[in-house]
Amino acid sequence: MAIEVIKPGLATTVQDLGRPGYYHLGIPESGAMDHYALRAANLLVGNAEGDAVLEATFQGPELRMTENAVVAVTGAEMQPGVEGVAQPIWTSFAVKAGQVLAFDFLKRGARAYVAVAGGIDVPVVLGSRSTYALGALGGLEGRALRAADVLAVGKTAAAVKAGRSVPEALRRAVPATAELRVLPGLYDFRVTKAALEGFFSETWRVATEADRIGYRFRGGRPLEFVPRKQPFGAGSDPSNIVDTCYPYGSIQIPGGSEPIILHRDAVSGGGYFMIGTVISADMDLIGQLQPHAPVRFVAVDMETALAARREANQRMAALRASLQ
Amino acid sequence: MSTKTIAAPLPGTFYRRPAPEEPPFKNEGDPVAAGEQVGLIEVMKTFTAVLAEEAGHIRRFLVENEAPVMAGEPLYELEI
Known part of the structure; x- marks a missing residue:
């Protein structure tokens, strides 16, 4: 065959x-x-x-x-x-x-x-x-x-x-405006409080460049950084950090303008600050977002992220049971 | 003569010109042969040629140059 x-x-x-x-x-x-x-x-x-x-x-x-x-x-x-x-x-x-x-x-x-x-x-x-x-x-x-x-x-x-x-x-339907739950952290201290709030309150749109490596978004206002003297080893742009590991689902915002969620073909490390990480339960949904689709990022805590993961596992168990 | 609405094969950004400083592939009213290029759709850092599937005259474009387009969205009208 x-x-x-x-x-x-x-x-x-x-x-x-x-x-x-x-x-x-x-x-x-x-x-x-x-x-x-x-x-x-x-x-x-x-x-x-x-x-x-x-x-x-x-x-x-x-x-x-x-x-x-x-x-x-x-x-x-x-x-x-x-x-x-x-x-x-x-x-x-x-x-x-x-x-x-x-x-x-x-x-x-x-x-x-x-x-x-x-x-x-x-x-x-x-x-x-x-x-x-x-x-x-x-x-x-x-x-x-x-x-x-x-x-x-x-x-x-x-x-x-x-x-x-x-x-x-x-069957998972793709909502008109997708909400992606994010655990803020990693390097979110690099942007101002107002910028962090702006990131979570604005509607972003999937950029046409979004692919298996990274899902890029546009349409929100550029983020403002907390001023600092860049540490040794970090690039000169305020969105640069000393090179570090990038988790799957982490959201980097080069230059503070266009967020990129690293997905299944992610690069494993580099020098951009990350504002947070999309929770594992919402990673699948990202793969179903079309170019120009509106998206909102919703801040959640670890407890909510783990509960969402349990829910996703229960859904998977229900799927298995229904097809036995 | 009849008018057919041709849909976009892909989602992305629609371009009517091969480059910003160059003339459009086709103007409204132009004849088009089957397999001839009428535009480009950019998605995932790839430009895909939009080719005419049949011959006719382009009556009008329904999506503007550099505008977002959805797969299946009416792209242009063809008189055949």
Whole structure:
């Protein structure tokens, strides 16, 4: 069983749950921007939750299956169709040998996850099949798909049924204005109190540059820094600090003007101050934000962040139970 | 003659010119051949060419140069 790529889409990559454990060496975890959608897609087609799938950003690919396959598409609303017949999302459906799976325009969200029963079978690199394109690592030759690529699909463990569906309540919708919960800290002392309040009260918009490495935002007022003599080793810009490690989800604001949330393909360190960190429960949602989408940052404390993580885990448990 | 509304294939920023100082790819009223470039959409630091899928005349653009555009949003009208 294989998948022939007729059209690759804009930026379609092989992703699984990533390769944690090498960030200290500068290799980010990579993996699906939206873990929940990836897990749901895999469960729908009877795969292990962390099997490799395709992550299609903003635009779907066109794919031909060489053998009968069971497929599921989750995440962004990007209507799949088999030979022109529309198929539901968050639901498994059959694609016969030789048939073409294509996608309509993106309606909501940003990234669709396409799971095929058996999982995408590319070589495992440092424990994962995920593509880290900036480092040319993993996935298919370390890059996004191109036309005429052929992807191998693994063997299915058991017969898989089409027509399995994620209950409506367990499909995550992308709100009109997304609220991203942030634990303030790390270097927030570098900006004035007024600037910090401004950051959390304004509406920001996703910049067109936002990608798997960092989600950039525009539209808020520039932040004012607390004056200081820059310490030895820090750059001259007031947003510079002495080089340090960057956590996933940390928000750096170079020059105080455009916040960037580091995401799955993050750089591991550098010299920009960070105003805080997006809580782990909200990282998936970032991956579903389109360019120009309005976003607000909401300050929360550690207790709220941990409660949100528990809630996300409960939701995942409910999803597993519903698809057993 | 009929008018068809062509939608943007991607979200991003729409450009009607290859560079700020250069003339637009197409003006309103211009004939266009299938596969000819009518604009650019910038997203994720990548510029993707917007190509005409069929021949006709461009009646009018519905999105301004350098304006944000959503996938599926009407981009221009084509007379065929």
